[in-house]
Amino acid sequence: MNRAVQLAMAAAGETADSLAAQVGVDPKTAARWVSQGRVPQMRHRARVAEILRRDMEDLWPDALRRKEPAWFLPWTQIEREATGLRCYESSVIPGLLQTEEYARAVLASGPLMADTESLVALRMERQAAVFDRPRPPLAVFVIDEAALRRGAPEVMGPQLDHLIAMAQRPNVMVHIVPLTAGLHPGQAGPFVIATTADGDDVGYLDDQAQGRITNDVAPLWAVWDTVRSVALPRDQSIEFLRARAWLT
Numbered sequence: 001m002n003r004a005v006q007l008a009m010a011a012a013g014e015t016a017d018s019l020a021a022q023v024g025v026d027p028k029t030a031a032r033w034v035s036q037g038r039v040p041q042m043r044h045r046a047r048v049a050e051i052l053r054r055d056m057e058d059l060w061p062d063a064l065r066r067k068e069p070a071w072f073l074p075w076t077q078i079e080r081e082a083t084g085l086r087c088y089e090s091s092v093i094p095g096l097l098q099t100e101e102y103a104r105a106v107l108a109s110g111p112l113m114a115d116t117e118s119l120v121a122l123r124m125e126r127q128a129a130v131f132d133r134p135r136p137p138l139a140v141f142v143i144d145e146a147a148l149r150r151g152a153p154e155v156m157g158p159q160l161d162h163l164i165a166m167a168q169r170p171n172v173m174v175h176i177v178p179l180t181a182g183l184h185p186g187q188a189g190p191f192v193i194a195t196t197a198d199g200d201d202v203g204y205l206d207d208q209a210q211g212r213i214t215n216d217v218a219p220l221w222a223v224w225d226t227v228r229s230v231a232l233p234r235d236q237s238i239e240f241l242r243a244r245a246w247l248t
Helices: 003-012 016-023 027-035 042-052 070-081 100-108 113-131 153-167 218-230 234-247
Strands: 084-089 138-144 172-177 191-195 201-205 212-214
Touching (some): 003 027, 100 153, 138 218, 191 218
Antiparallel strands (some): 084 191, 201 212
């Protein structure tokens, strides 16, 4: 429980419902900020602090000390400044497209589960840094159908709805690789290719321990061209997602 938020809400005469309405979130989300001590996204933290007439540091003293793992920091800087992002994922929804609940479920199942809440907050802030900036990058995501089939229905339902909404943004393209595509090189693992403001390409690859950045992107481009060619077109991918959401 976050006692500081609870007391500030009482002093300001706010409830979870009234706070949620002003911030623009679901009342259940606002309630979790108190009952479960969950930390709002950065843009929500600022608004809540304004409504409750408190400093963010008083309400969430640990939030400003939350940092990405040291090995991940260089990539987040590249990601925030990239003019283009091309991401392939074979088994989970890409982090930049995850809902808070889906991110929590994924991170809680991994080796860093003790830091789940901190990492969820960081993931949400990463998304805002990429998509909410004045000139967001052109982001193209290729996702294997297998990723759409993994997860509890109560988590996957909202996640698929969010994926459909993101796929309809003008600067976001989502392409699904159906299982009928068979075996393809992308099954070797996920990766991202970022295009910088200087026109250079930088790759990022994940493994079981940590991710790594590479300037040798030629092999990644070869795999990208293959997975992109076997993926469904944008409009068909959206219809595929809608059909999948209906079944969830």
